[in-house]
Structure formats: C-alpha cells, structure tokens
Amino acid sequence: MDAGRDERSVTPQSEDFSAWYNELVLRAGLVDRGPAKGTMVIRPYGYRLWELLQAELDRRIKETGHDNAYFPLLIPESYLRREAEHVEGFSPELAVVTHAGGKELEEPLVVRPTSETIIGEMMSRWISSHRDLPLLLNQWANVVRWELRPRMFLRTTEFLWQEGHTAHAGEADAMRETMLALGLYEEVARDIAAMPVVPGEKTAGERFAGAQRTFTIEGMMRDGRALQAGTSHYMGTNFARAFDISYTSAEGRLEPCHTTSWGMSTRMIGGVIMTHGDDKGLVLPPRIAPYQVVIVPVGRGGEEVLAEARELAIRLRAAGVRVHVDDRPHLSPGYKFNDWEMRGVPVRLELGPRDLAARTALMARRLTEHGKEPIPLDTAPGVLPEVLDDFQALLLRRATAFRDDHTRETGDWDSFTEAVATGWALAGHCGDPVCEEDIKARTGATPAAYRSTARPSAGRAYGATRPPRTASA
Numbered sequence: 001m002d003a004g005r006d007e008r009s010v011t012p013q014s015e016d017f018s019a020w021y022n023e024l025v026l027r028a029g030l031v032d033r034g035p036a037k038g039t040m041v042i043r044p045y046g047y048r049l050w051e052l053l054q055a056e057l058d059r060r061i062k063e064t065g066h067d068n069a070y071f072p073l074l075i076p077e078s079y080l081r082r083e084a085e086h087v088e089g090f091s092p093e094l095a096v097v098t099h100a101g102g103k104e105l106e107e108p109l110v111v112r113p114t115s116e117t118i119i120g121e122m123m124s125r126w127i128s129s130h131r132d133l134p135l136l137l138n139q140w141a142n143v144v145r146w147e148l149r150p151r152m153f154l155r156t157t158e159f160l161w162q163e164g165h166t167a168h169a170g171e172a173d174a175m176r177e178t179m180l181a182l183g184l185y186e187e188v189a190r191d192i193a194a195m196p197v198v199p200g201e202k203t204a205g206e207r208f209a210g211a212q213r214t215f216t217i218e219g220m221m222r223d224g225r226a227l228q229a230g231t232s233h234y235m236g237t238n239f240a241r242a243f244d245i246s247y248t249s250a251e252g253r254l255e256p257c258h259t260t261s262w263g264m265s266t267r268m269i270g271g272v273i274m275t276h277g278d279d280k281g282l283v284l285p286p287r288i289a290p291y292q293v294v295i296v297p298v299g300r301g302g303e304e305v306l307a308e309a310r311e312l313a314i315r316l317r318a319a320g321v322r323v324h325v326d327d328r329p330h331l332s333p334g335y336k337f338n339d340w341e342m343r344g345v346p347v348r349l350e351l352g353p354r355d356l357a358a359r360t361a362l363m364a365r366r367l368t369e370h371g372k373e374p375i376p377l378d379t380a381p382g383v384l385p386e387v388l389d390d391f392q393a394l395l396l397r398r399a400t401a402f403r404d405d406h407t408r409e410t411g412d413w414d415s416f417t418e419a420v421a422t423g424w425a426l427a428g429h430c431g432d433p434v435c436e437e438d439i440k441a442r443t444g445a446t447p448a449a450y451r452s453t454a455r456p457s458a459g460r461a462y463g464a465t466r467p468p469r470t471a472s473a
Contacts, residue, residue, distance in 0.1 A: 010342075012279045017223040018151075021274060025152045028282050028343045030269070038150040038157030042266070045343065048290035049269050050160065054140070056192045056287070057162065057264060060184050066136040066164060071118050073142075074109040079117035082242040085210045090114070093145035095157075111144040116210065116235070116261055119165045120243035127167060127257060129248050134177070135167040153270035154227075161265035167245055167257040171236070174258035175213075178234040181262035182215045185230035193268060194285040194395035195219045195275050196403055197229055200449025205433035208261075212236035218448040220403040221274035224423040226448040229271045232262035275399050282344025283366055285395050286388040291324040293384060294345045295361070298333040299352030309351050312361070312377060319381035321388070341366065346391050347384065349375070365391060367398075420445040 010027060011019040025031050030046030033039075042050065062068070074097060080090065095111040098104060112118070119137065127135060140162045147157045164181055168174040182199055189195040197217040207214040211233035218226045240246065240256040249255050276283040286292045293316060295309045309325045316323040326336050333350070340348055350362040350372070360374040365387070375383060406423030410416040419425035420443050429435070429447060440446055 010279065010281065013222060013277075020277075020279070021270075022151065024273065024277060024281060024342075025270075030273075031152045033152075034158075036157065038147040038155075040150075040152050040156050040158075042160075045290055046269065049272070049284075049288055050266055052288040052290070053188070053192065053268060054162070057184065057188050058138075058140070060188065061138050061162070061164065064136075064180060064184070066138045066166075068138050068140065070139055070141065071112075071115050071122065073112050075112055075115075075118045077108040077110050079121060080110055082117065083210045083239055085238070088209065090145075090209060093147075095144045095146055112141070113143055113145050114261070114263075115139060115141070115143075115163055115165065116239055116259075117243070120239045120245055120259070123165075123167050123245045123257070123259075124243050127245060127247050130169055130250055133167060133169045133247060133257065134173060136164075136177075137166065138162055138164045151270075153266055153273070159266050161263050163261060163263040166260045167240070168259070169247065169249070169255070169257070171234075171258050174236075174260050175234055177260045178213070178215060178232045178262070181232040181260070182217065182230070185217050185232070185262075185264055188264070189217055189219065189229055189268070189271075190396065192285065192287045193272050193275070194287075194392055194399060195229065195271055196396060196400040198449050202231075202449075203429070203431050203433070203436060203447045205436050206447060208233045210235065210238050211261075212238065216449060219271050219275055220399075220406060220424060221271070222277065222402065223274070224406050226424065227267070227271045227274065228448070229268055230262070230264040233260060235259040235261060276395055277344070278367075281342030283395065284344035284346060286346045286392045289344065289346055290322065291345050292321050292388055293323045293347045293349060294340050295323065295325045295349045295351060296333055296336050296340070297325070297327065297352070298350050299354070305351055305353060305356055308356055308377070312349075312351070312380065315381045316384060319385060321381070321384055337364075346388060349380075363387075367391075367394065417443055424448070 010023040013020045029043050030049070031043060032041040034041050077096065090113050093113055097109040097111065123135060127133065142158055142160050144158050147155050150156050166177050168177060186197055186199050189197045197219045199215065199217050202214040202216055208231065213234040215232045216228050217230045219229050221227055237256040237258055239259050245257045245259065246254055247257060272285065272288065273282060276285065295313060297305045297309050299305065306327055313323045313325050326340070328336070337348065344366060346366050348364045350364070355361050359377050361377060361380065362372045363375045364372045407426065408415065408419040408423070409426040410419050416425050416427050425445070436447060
C-alpha cells in the first residue's frame with residue numbers, strides 16, 4: 001500500500017482489482033485466513049451475509065417441494081470410482097483420509113467434494129417404485145476441494161453451499177427440475193443480491209464431471225469479468241446406472257431414474273462484493289445487509305442522545321429494519337462513518353444534540369450524490385423501509401447498466417478480442433472444445449453461457465476474460 005494512503009483504505013479498483021478485493025474482505029470484517037492453506041474463517045459479519053442469503057434460497061427451495069436432509073462428510077473412495085467421468089474430474093481436488101483411530105483404513109475415505117455418489121447410494125435404497133418419484137432432496141453442508149490458489153469466498157479449500165439432488169421417472173421431468181433450480185438461482189441473485197445474472201448452458205468442455213447438460217448463471221463483476229454464481233445439472237441416467245437408482249414403472253418394467261444436481265455456494269458473497277463494491281469498500285444490497293441502518297450518536301449529547309438513538313432503533317426494528325447503534329465511546333464519529341462505509345451499510349443516521357432538538361436525524365445513503373439530508377425521527381420507521389427498497393432497486397439498475405455498457409455483439413476476431421479485453425462478447429460459437437482452448441490460449445476468454453436461456457435463439461457465448469474457477473456445484 002502507498003505510504004501516503006490511509007491505513008483504513010483499500011487499493012483502488014482501477015489500480016489493482018484483485019488487491020482491492022483481497023484487502024476489502026479482510027478490512028470489512030468478513031473473513032480471516034484459516035490456519036490450513038486455502039481455508040477461511042467466516043467472521044460474524046460475513047456469516048450473517050451468508051445466513052440472510054441462505055434463508056432466502058432455503059425458503060424458495062422448500063416452497064417448491066424439496067426436503068432438507070444431511071449426508072456424511074466422509075465417502076468411501078470406491079463410491080467415486082463408480083462413475084468414471086466424476087472421479088476423473090475431481091481427482092486433482094480430493095482430500096483423502098487414509099488413517100483413523102491410530103490404524104490404516106481398509107478403504108480410504110474421501111472428504112466430500114460434492115455428494116452425488118453418497119446420495120446416489122441412498123437413493124438406490126429409498127426408490128423402488130414409480131410411486132417413490134420424484135425424490136426431491138437438498139443439503140446445506142461444507143465441501144472440500146483442494147485449492148492451490150485460494151481467494152476468500154471465490155476459491156477456498158473448504159466452502160459452504162447447498163446442493164440439491166433429485167430423481168425422476170423421465171428426462172422431461174428431470175429437465176424441468178434442472179431449469180426450476182436455475183430459475184431459483186436467477187431470482188435470488190437478481191431480487192436479493194441485486195446481481196443481474198445471465199442464465200445459459202455450458203459447453204461440453206465446461207460441463208460438470210458426469211453431467212449430460214450443465215446450466216449456469218453468470219454475473220459481470222466490476223472488472224468486466226464473469227463469475228459463475230450457481231449451476232444446475234441434468235445427469236441423465238449416468239449416476240442412476242452407476243448406483244442402480246431404478247424404479248418399477250406402472251407397466252411393471254424396471255427403469256433407471258433420471259437425476260439432477262444443483263448448487264449455490266458462499267462464492268455468491270464474493271459476487272456481491274465484486275458486483276457492487278467501490279473504492280470506499282463494500283456496497284451491500286439492503287436485503288442481505290447484516291445492518292440495513294446504523295445510527296451514530298455525534299456531538300456532546302451524552303446519555304440523552306444515546307438514549308434517543310436506542311429508542312429509535314427499537315422502533316426501526318419493529319418496522320422490520322435491521323439496525324445497529326454504534327455506541328463505541330473510544331472512536332470518533334469520523335472513524336465510525338468511514339468504518340460503516342467500508343462495511344457497506346446502506347443507510348447511516350447521524351444523531352446529535354441539535355438533531356435531537358429539531359426531532360430529526362441526518363441520513364446518509366451509501367451511494368448518493370446529494371449528500372446528507374434530514375429525516376424526522378417520528379416518521380423514520382415509516383420512511384426508511386421505502387428508502388431501503390429504493391436503494392436495492394438502484395443497485396440492480398446500476399449493475400445492469402454496467403453489464404450492458406461492457407457487453408458487445410461481435411462478428412469478427414478483432415472486435416471479439418477488443419470486447420473480451422474489458423468485458424463480455426456476444427459471439428457465434430461452434431461449441432468445439434478445441435476451439436475453446438484456442439480462444440482461451442489467445443485471449444484468456446472462456447465461454448460463460450452458451451445458448452443463453454435468456455435469448456434461446458441466439459446460439460451465442462458470453463466470452464469472459466479469465467473468470468475465476470467455479471466453486472459452485
């Protein structure tokens with residue numbers, strides 16, 4: 001960091017976006033580095049972000065008829081070997097337990113990188129008839145994928161996620177499920193995280209190991225790169241045949257099930273940071289902000305001002321607002337203002353003796369060109385929910401405009417290379433993995449959403465400059 005820079009600030013995005021991100025997640029109090037390489041400790045402020053996102057997604061999952069369950073962390077190595085593409089795809093990332101209880105194990109146990117195999121084994125026990133279908137399961141869990149180049153939230157050895165796993169009688173039902181899950185992810189990203197994602201299908205070279213088709217939602221970060229924020233996979237009968245997941249049809253025939261899997265992880269928090277953050281720090285959408293409003297007592301009002309701040313907080317909570325009173329006595333108001341800007345709080349209220357006399361507080365939004373404005377204390381609980389809704393909508397409009405401004409339709413190589421240098425390219429694509437590798441080698445771009453479901457007739461790829469490797473399903 002430059003010698004003249006405030007120690008509380010972060011590297012500007014325009015100077016080094018990666019450094020900006022790495023500094024911000026630590027200084028905003030979201031995470032700390034774990035003692036084992038590639039691991040992270042999610043601090044309370046960061047975990048609250050995950051809890052709020054998790055609650056929104058969990059509610060939608062349950063409303064669509066899925067049941068939560070839990071499956072073991074340790075998976076017999078032989079389970080992964082039953083599906084050849086699956087084990088080949090995950091082998092470089094596996095953490096394997098070979099000793100336990102002071103003895104060498106008869107069979108090594110893999111620390112779960114994903115749960116298709118163990119859930120497939122249990123599905124084969126639970127499904128026998130067409131009457132048992134569809135089987136709709138979801139798990140909230142941690143997974144381990146050995147990571148050599150960690151970045152907090154984006155690529156870590158251990159991360160948190162949900163993974164849906166379902167079994168169906170036929171391809172049509174399974175494909176409807178696959179697209180249902182993708183739609184849930186798109187809705188949560190757009191309506192809760194204010195991320196205007198693009199849904200689409202991955203090319204053959206980008207599919208999940210063992211899947212027949214893979215679908216994704218892709219968001220544009222403020223450096224112009226794509227982030228895969230959630231994936232949904234149609235497995236066909238690959239895992240059903242490997243694990244004997246079959247059912248007796250109404251006609252008495254034994255048939256293999258068609259299965260799906262889909263996941264969204266703590267990587268979404270990284271997506272929120274990189275979609276909305278600026279050089280001052282985080283910018284959090286109100287619907288997942290741990291604190292939507294922070295009240296900062298200022299001046300020499302002492303206990304009288306503090307008592308009013310606490311009473312206002314009680315009324316705001318009753319109105320459904322997540323609010324915090326910053327009553328740290330050893331810190332100046334200016335420090336607190338900068339601190340809460342760094343931590344991305346949507347609205348800050350300043351309350352001092354003069355404000356108290358006027359029965360107002362000074363309101364500062366995290367993003368505004370109009371500075372501070374007075375808000376009456378008596379009407380604040382009725383006004384602030386609307387202010388927060390407006391801020392949520394502003395973030396979505398802002399992110400959508402940024403994405404659209406950095407997306408170009410291209411028809412030749414020169415315009416393609418120019419587009420992917422700073423953002424996305426809409427380009428014709430043959431889907432051949434050899435072509436993908438050549439494009440990646442020459443430009444650093446990869447296909448992000450082939451045959452976008454938002455534009456199903458386009459048959460195009462969103463080229464993204466060196467996107468972070470996925471940590472979702």
